[in-house]
Structure formats: C-alpha cells, structure tokens
Amino acid sequence: MTSANSRIPDQMLITNSLSDLQASFAKLTDLQDQASSLKRLRKPSDAPADVVSAMELHAGLNRNAQYATNLSDASAWLGSADNALTSAVTQMQRVNDLVIQASNGSMDATTRQGIASEIDQIRQSLIGIANTQYAGRPIFAGTASGNVAYDQTGHYVGISAAVTRNIAPGQTVQVNVNGDTVFGSPPNDLFTTLAAISNAVRTDPTQLEALQTTFATDTTNVQSQLAEVGARFQRVSTLQSQNTADNLTMKQNLSNIEDADIAQVMVQLQAQQVAYQAALEATAKAIQPTLADFLK
Amino acid sequence: MSDFAGLRVALSALQAAQRGVDVSSQNIANANTDGYSRQRVDLVNVGAPAVPAIWSTYNGTGGGVRVDAVTRFRDAFMEIRAALEHGSMASLDQASTTMNNIQQLFDEPSDTGIQAQLSNLWSAFDTVANNPAEPAARTQLLETATTLATSINGVSQKLTQQRTDTISELGATVADINQMAQSLAQLNQSIKANTIAGLPVNDLEDQRDLLANKLAEASGASLHATNFNQVNVVLNGTSLVQEGAAQTLTVDSSGSPVVLRWTASNSIATVNSGKAGGELDAINTTIPSYLTKIDNVATTLRDEVNQLHGAITGSIDPTVQDQSGAGNLQVDVGLDGGAFQTVTVAGADWSGAGGAAALQTAMQTAIDTAIGAGNATVTVTGGNGNPLAVSVVPTGTHQLQVRATGANAGFATLLGTTPIGSDGIGGRAFFTGTDGLTLAVSNAVANNPSAVAAGTAAGGPLDASNAISIAQLSQSTTGADTVYRQLIVQLGVDTQTATNRDQIQQASTKSLDNARQQVAGVNTDEEMTNLVQYQHSYEAAARVMTTIDSMLNTLINSTGLGH
Numbered sequence: 001m002t003s004a005n006s007r008i009p010d011q012m013l014i015t016n017s018l019s020d021l022q023a024s025f026a027k028l029t030d031l032q033d034q035a036s037s038l039k040r041l042r043k044p045s046d047a048p049a050d051v052v053s054a055m056e057l058h059a060g061l062n063r064n065a066q067y068a069t070n071l072s073d074a075s076a077w078l079g080s081a082d083n084a085l086t087s088a089v090t091q092m093q094r095v096n097d098l099v100i101q102a103s104n105g106s107m108d109a110t111t112r113q114g115i116a117s118e119i120d121q122i123r124q125s126l127i128g129i130a131n132t133q134y135a136g137r138p139i140f141a142g143t144a145s146g147n148v149a150y151d152q153t154g155h156y157v158g159i160s161a162a163v164t165r166n167i168a169p170g171q172t173v174q175v176n177v178n179g180d181t182v183f184g185s186p187p188n189d190l191f192t193t194l195a196a197i198s199n200a201v202r203t204d205p206t207q208l209e210a211l212q213t214t215f216a217t218d219t220t221n222v223q224s225q226l227a228e229v230g231a232r233f234q235r236v237s238t239l240q241s242q243n244t245a246d247n248l249t250m251k252q253n254l255s256n257i258e259d260a261d262i263a264q265v266m267v268q269l270q271a272q273q274v275a276y277q278a279a280l281e282a283t284a285k286a287i288q289p290t291l292a293d294f295l296k
Numbered sequence: 297m298s299d300f301a302g303l304r305v306a307l308s309a310l311q312a313a314q315r316g317v318d319v320s321s322q323n324i325a326n327a328n329t330d331g332y333s334r335q336r337v338d339l340v341n342v343g344a345p346a347v348p349a350i351w352s353t354y355n356g357t358g359g360g361v362r363v364d365a366v367t368r369f370r371d372a373f374m375e376i377r378a379a380l381e382h383g384s385m386a387s388l389d390q391a392s393t394t395m396n397n398i399q400q401l402f403d404e405p406s407d408t409g410i411q412a413q414l415s416n417l418w419s420a421f422d423t424v425a426n427n428p429a430e431p432a433a434r435t436q437l438l439e440t441a442t443t444l445a446t447s448i449n450g451v452s453q454k455l456t457q458q459r460t461d462t463i464s465e466l467g468a469t470v471a472d473i474n475q476m477a478q479s480l481a482q483l484n485q486s487i488k489a490n491t492i493a494g495l496p497v498n499d500l501e502d503q504r505d506l507l508a509n510k511l512a513e514a515s516g517a518s519l520h521a522t523n524f525n526q527v528n529v530v531l532n533g534t535s536l537v538q539e540g541a542a543q544t545l546t547v548d549s550s551g552s553p554v555v556l557r558w559t560a561s562n563s564i565a566t567v568n569s570g571k572a573g574g575e576l577d578a579i580n581t582t583i584p585s586y587l588t589k590i591d592n593v594a595t596t597l598r599d600e601v602n603q604l605h606g607a608i609t610g611s612i613d614p615t616v617q618d619q620s621g622a623g624n625l626q627v628d629v630g631l632d633g634g635a636f637q638t639v640t641v642a643g644a645d646w647s648g649a650g651g652a653a654a655l656q657t658a659m660q661t662a663i664d665t666a667i668g669a670g671n672a673t674v675t676v677t678g679g680n681g682n683p684l685a686v687s688v689v690p691t692g693t694h695q696l697q698v699r700a701t702g703a704n705a706g707f708a709t710l711l712g713t714t715p716i717g718s719d720g721i722g723g724r725a726f727f728t729g730t731d732g733l734t735l736a737v738s739n740a741v742a743n744n745p746s747a748v749a750a751g752t753a754a755g756g757p758l759d760a761s762n763a764i765s766i767a768q769l770s771q772s773t774t775g776a777d778t779v780y781r782q783l784i785v786q787l788g789v790d791t792q793t794a795t796n797r798d799q800i801q802q803a804s805t806k807s808l809d810n811a812r813q814q815v816a817g818v819n820t821d822e823e824m825t826n827l828v829q830y831q832h833s834y835e836a837a838a839r840v841m842t843t844i845d846s847m848l849n850t851l852i853n854s855t856g857l858g859h
Contacts, residue, residue, distance in 0.1 A: 008814070008819065009814065009818055010817065010818060015813075019806065043791075044402065045399060045791035048788025051405050051788050058407065058415075059411055059415040059770070066422050069422075070426065073426050135427075137758070143751070145757035162761070165425065169771050291820065295824060
C-alpha cells in the first residue's frame with residue numbers, strides 16, 4: 001500500500017491495521033458460518049448460477065416426492081385392476097369349461113340347471129369384480145361418482161374417461177381401464193352374453209355354439225386389457241425405481257452444489273484462525289512502541 | 297554591530313526553538329484528530345539589511361533567526377481527487393447496501409422460499425387430481441395457494457417499504473448537505489477575511505477540508521480551489537457553495553422519478569454520485585426494477601393458472617358436429633357474479649364448410665340476448681372435418697361464469713373442455729390481482745373448495761384432467777418458476793456486482809486516503825525527534841546567552857579603572 005521510503009503517520013498505521021484486522025475477521029466469520037450451517041450457498045450472491053441450480057434441484061426434489069406419491073397411487077390402481085382382471089380371466093375359463101360341458105347333448109336337464117346356476121353365480125361374481133374399488137372408488141367406472149361401475153343387473157353406469165396421473169416430468173399414465181372397454185358395451189357386453197349363455201344352457205343348448213364365439217371374443221378382450229394393464233403396471237414399476245434413483249441423484253447433486261466441503265472448510269477455518277491471531281499479535285507489537293518509550 | 301547584538305541573536309534562537317516545541321506539541325496533541333494536517337515551523341535566518349545605512353556598517357554575522365510561517369502540510373490536488381473518490385464510494389456503498397437488503401427479502405435457496413412454495417402448489421394440484429372427490433385435498437390446495445400469494449405480497453410490500461424508507465433517508469442526507477454547505481460557506485468567509493488580514497488560517501482550512509470532503513461524500517459534488525484559500529463546491533455544473541454563499545436542495549418525491557431540486561430556482565439538480573446519488577438510484581432504478589420483476593412473477597403465475605382454470609372453451613368433434621336433431625342446446629351464463637341467464641342455441645348441422653361461422657354467429661347472438669351485447673366475445677374456428685374450437689372470452693374486466701342448465705347437454709356439447717369445479721360451474725379465475733402486492737386467490741374460489749376446477753364440463757364428476765394439466769405447469773419453461781428463478785439469478789449477479797464494485801472502490805479510496813495521510817498525518821516519532829532537536833537548539837541558545845553574559849561580566853566588572 002505504501003511506497004518504500006514514505007512516511008507512515010500514526011493514524012495510517014492504526015486505520016490500516018484496523019481495516020486489515022476487520023477483513024481478516026470477516027473471512028473468519030464467513031468460514032465459521034459455513035462450518036456451522038454446513039452450507040456453502042446461503043444467499044443468491046454467494047454464487048448466482050449455483051443458487052439457481054440449487055433452486056431447480058429443490059423444486060425437482062419437491063416434485064419428485066409428489067411423483068413418488070402419484071406413482072404409488074398409480075401402482076395401486078393398476079395393481080387392483082391387474083388382480084381383478086386376472087381373477088376375471090380365471091373365472092371366465094371356468095365358464096368356458098362349463099359351456100363345453102353343457103354343449104354335450106347327452107346332459108340331462110337337472111345337470112344343465114346346475115351348470116346354469118353356476119354360470120349365474122360366476123356372472124354375479126364377475127359383476128362384483130367389475131365393481132372392484134380402490135380407495136372407495138370403483139376402478140372400472142371411469143370418472144363417475146357412484147359406488148359401482150355395473151349395477152346388480154349388469155348394466156354399465158360408469159362414465160368412460162381416462163383417469164391419469166403425473167408420474168414423471170412430462171409423463172402421465174392412465175391408471176384406469178374403463179368398464180365398457182374391458183367387458184364390452186351393451187348389448188355386446190360380457191354380462192349380457194353370460195345371461196344369454198345361462199339361459200341357453202337352461203333352455204336351448206343349440207344356441208351355445210354361437211354364444212361360445214361371442215364369449216370367446218369377450219374373453220380375448222378381457223385378456224388383451226389385462227395385458228395392457230400389465231404393461232402399464234410394468235411401466236409404473238420401472239418409473240418407481242427410476243424415481244428413487246432420481247431422488248438420490250438430485251440429493252447428491254444438491255449436496256455437491258449447496259453443501260460445504262466440511263474437511264476443506266475446517267482446514268480453511270483453522271488456517272484463518274491462525275492468521276487472525278497472528279495479525280492481532282503483530283498489530284499489538286507494532287502499535288505499542290514509539291520513540292517516546294526510549295527517550296529519557 | 298553592537299556588543300549586545302549577540303544577546304538578541306540568542307534570544308531569537310530561543311524564541312524560534314520555543315515555537316518549534318509549540319508546533320510539535322500541537323502536532324502530537326492532534327495526532328488522532330480527524331482532518332488535522334501536521335504543521336511545520338519555517339525558519340529563516342535574519343541576514344543583512346537590504347538597504348545599507350549610511351552611518352552603520354554590516355559586519356556579516358547576521359541577525360539571528362525568525363519564524364517565517366507555520367506551514368500546513370496538505371496536497372490540494374489530492375484533496376480534490378479524494379472528494380471524487382469518496383463521492384463514488386458513498387454511492388457504491390449505498391448500491392451495495394440496497395442490493396444486500398433486497399437479497400435478504402428472498403429466502404433462497406431454501407425449503408421455505410417462494411420456489412418451494414411454487415412446487416408445493418403444483419403438488420397440491422396433483423393431490424387434488426389423486427383425490428378429486430376429497431374436499432380436504434381442495435382445501436389444502438387453497439391454503440397452499442394463499443400462502444404462496446401472501447409470500448409474494450410480502451416481498452412486494454417490503455420492497456415498497458424499502459423504497460419509502462430510502463426516500464426518508466434521502467431527506468436526511470439532503471438536510472445534512474444543506475447544513476454542511478452552509479457551514480462551508482461560513483468557513484470560506486472566515487478564511488478569506490483572515491487571509492486578507494494576514495492571520496493564520498491553518499486550523500480553519502483543516503476544518504474546511506474535512507467538511508468539504510464530507511459534503512462531497514454526501515452529494516457527489518466536486519471541489520474547486522479558488523482565491524484567498526477558499527474552496528467552491530460544484531454539483532454537475534451548478535455551484536452548491538460559491539465562496540461565501542451556499543445554495544440549498546430539496547427532495548421532490550411528489551412524482552416519479554424522485555428528484556432533487558434547487559430551492560431557489562426549483563430546477564432539477566442532477567446528482568449521480570455520493571450518498572444522495574446512490575439513494576436516488578435505489579429509489580428510482582434498483583428497487584422499482586425488482587418490484588417489476590416480482591410483479592412479473594405474480595402476473596405470470598396468475599395468467600398461466602387462470603388460463604387453465606378459468607377458460608371457457610369447447611372442442612366439438614367432427615362426429616358430433618351435426619346437432620340438427622338435438623333441439624335447443626342450453627348453457628347458463630352469469631355475468632360479474634350476477635344471476636345465471638339461460639343461453640339457448642338451436643341445434644343445427646355445423647359440420648360443413650360454413651359451420652364455424654354459423655355456430656359463432658348463433659352463440660354470439662344467444663349470449664348477447666341473455667346477458668346483453670358487448671360483454672362477451674365468441675370465437676369459433678376449425679370445423680369442416682376438423683374439431684370446432686369454441687372460445688368465449690368476457691370483454692374488459694368482466695367476469696363470466698358458465699354452468700349446465702339442468703340435464704341439458706348444451707354445456708358438455710358446446711363448451712365441453714371448459715374446466716369446472718365439483719359444483720359444475722366453470723369460468724372462475726383462480727388468482728386475481730394486478731401485481732405482486734395484490735396477487736390473491738380469487739374471491740370466487742377462496743373459501744369454496746368445490747370451486748376448484750379439477751375436471752372439465754364433459755369429463756364426468758370425478759374427472760381431474762384439468763388438475764393434472766395445471767400440475768404440469770411445474771415443467772413450463774415460460775412459467776412462474778422460470779420467471780422467479782431468472783429474478784433470483786439476476787438478484788445474485790446484481791448483488792455480487794454491487795458488492796465487488798464497492799470493495800474495489802473502497803480499496804482505491806483507501807490507498808488515496810493513505811497517500812493523503814502520508815502527507816498530512818502526524819508521526820509521533822518524527823515529532824519526538826523534532827522536539828529533541830528544538831530542545832537542543834534551546835539549550836545551545838541558552839548557552840550562547842550565558843557565554844555572552846559571562847563575557848560582558850568580564851568586560852564590565854573586571855576591566856578598566858576600578859582596579
């Protein structure tokens with residue numbers, strides 16, 4: 001600050017020492033703040049670009065937590081649909097067996113009556129499956145607000161529409177399957193077909209052959225919807241593990257940007273403390289003596 | 297030369313040494329006085345008379361020593377430069393303080409700042425989408441939105457308050473400037489009078505320089521040395537202090553921008569530097585620019601959410617554009633919160649080439665009939681094999697709400713994509729307000745969870761497709777999140793720049809101050825040395841006097857007839 005052969009007035013010595021000490025103390029305070037908060041970024045001016053990255057990551061983590069909630073909701077919806085449809089397919093195979101059995105002309109009326117009753121039971125059971133609920137909401141009823149997708153008579157009362165979830169940035173998944181898509185829409189729906197089959201078994205087995213074809217179409221339809229649900233379920237599961245991984249990556253990145261490197265901060269803090277003490281001692285020594293101390 | 301001349305020479309030496317000790321003691325006494333310049337005794341030897349007298353001769357030994365002047369050490373040019381540097385330092389200090397104060401209003405990066413609250417809002421829309429039948433989810437959404445709006449209001453309020461506070465500070469600064477200018481003019485007068493009278497002005501000049509420097513620091517004015525050791529103070533070409541006369545300034549905060557005026561002429565005083573300049577910059581530029589930025593965040597948020605929440609639109613598929621067999625299509629329309637009026641459009645075939653125009657005319661006429669002409673504009677585009685896009689926009693500041701009339705399908709058919717609340721009403725804005733200060737959840741939605749438009753008119757009671765769309769605004773590259781992050785990065789850069797510029801200016805001002813101190817400051821070691829030096833001179837002069845005394849004693853008492 002001063003040239004080699006300049007005068008150094010007392011006031012200058014004091015003000016310079018003071019401002020140097022203050023600068024040193026400010027550095028020390030900053031490092032102490034970093035060490036106690038464990039954060040490198042505490043205000044936008046610390047590193048504007050990094051602060052914005054940190055904000056994006058904070059927002060990303062926040063949204064990611066919501067995506068995780070949405071994903072488990074989606075997974076539950078699709079899981080319920082998958083279980084329901086798997087069970088439906090099993091029961092429909094049983095119907096198929098019974099129809100083949102009933103098509104055998106040698107069967108007596110009582111036996112056919114029994115088969116028809118079983119088919120009626122299965123129809124009721126399938127209506128129950130079509131009314132499967134998740135969290136109080138019938139999953140095959142679209143956006144309808146009622147408690148069921150099909151009434152007791154097997155009549156569709158849902159409103160077919162997509163129920164979707166945001167599951168990742170820019171990605172949505174449809175978590176429902178509409179009842180009429182799975183079970184067909186009247187009059188070509190599964191429940192009408194089953195009623196007709198039951199009736200045919202009871203009264204006129206000759207109609208069964210035609211009904212069997214219709215039923216086969218219904219079965220294929222349910223199976224293909226099951227496959228569709230399975231595929232979506234798979235996608236949701238993949239995204240769930242992706243979500244967890246993303247969470248970890250974002251936390252890691254945020255920590256890299258935002259957190260203080262503790263070892264580095266501690267070493268710097270130590271060094272700064274030593275420097276500050278040295279400055280204090282040097283100042284104390286420099287300020288004390290004047291010529292007055294040595295003149296008699 | 298008389299025999300007693302030697303005594304007078306010794307006396308002058310004693311007196312000179314005495315003055316030297318006096319000046320050194322004054323220097324030591326003021327070693328820590330702000331603005332004090334060290335002084336030095338200028339000694340000259342008293343030599344031969346300039347005009348030799350006829351009856352006396354000069355023997356060449358001289359007549360002793362004389363104190364010519366007590367000189368003040370001060371570099372006038374450095375003072376002028378220092379005034380400029382101190383002026384810009386005060387201005388940059390103010391800029392840095394302003395930016396740091398603004399920065400403190402934004403709690404970023406954190407889990408509680410506006411950024412976090414924005415993502416909470418989007419997540420709350422997702423929660424509504426997950427549970428469209430759950431009033432609790434909607435209530436939570438409204439709470440989250442209110443909290444966000446309040447936070448944005450808070451930042452705007454504090455910025456406005458900061459501007460008001462800075463205007464008060466400017467008033468105090470200007471009062472200070474006026475008072476200092478007055479004192480400086482008086483000092484100038486005293487200095488001029490003393491200089492003319494040949495009296496010492498060192499201490500008055502020290503006071504004047506200190507005051508001039510403070511005045512420059514406050515006002516950013518420049519200093520100009522003038523005759524009789526006076527200093528003029530000039531503010532961008534106009535004299536603030538002209539020798540013994542001072543002008544005054546007043547703050548005019550009646551308009552925008554806030555300006556300083558010369559009290560006498562009422563004309564605007566241009567102040568770009570100094571504390572006042574820094575304060576004017578904060579009042580007129582820095583703080584308003586951040587108010588505009590936070591307003592921009594507020595209006596972007598309002599517009600992007602309202603666009604999805606309150607739009608009245610329809611999209612009619614080609615398969616259902618032939619409504620000739622549908623009879624009357626009816627929709628209820630309410631203007632500005634008034635009672636709903638039924639709008640009746642007779643079903644027709646709109647699938648052809650002129651379908652869009654025909655539907656537009658039919659709907660416009662029907663709406664004008666129901667709520668009066670000029671309150672809403674209907675636009676229909678597309679058709680002829682493509683979907684018909686219907687849009688109803690209220691004019692000016694009007695608000696328009698729509699709902700289905702009983703079981704009539706007119707609403708779902710004509711305006712099927714209109715977002716509706718669980719009460720079946722659409723067209724309600726989610727946010728209202730014109731800037732950051734007034735942003736709020738609209739009255740139509742606040743305290744009314746069922747008014748949150750999660751679904752659409754054609755979508756069924758539990759439709760939540762609209763809530764899903766609004767939640768996706770978190771990814772928008774032109775949305776409130778992005779605008780807010782741009783604000784924060786600008787804030788960070790501006791604060792950093794202001795702090796750095798201030799530090800650089802402080803360093804250069806400090807080195808200039810050091811240079812001034814090197815000239816004017818007191819060094820006690822130096823003064824001790826001078827003291828010893830004068831002490832020795834005094835002793836030596838005293839010895840001379842004793843010697844002459846002894847010589848005279850010899851001459852008078854031991855020489856001559858008495859023996």
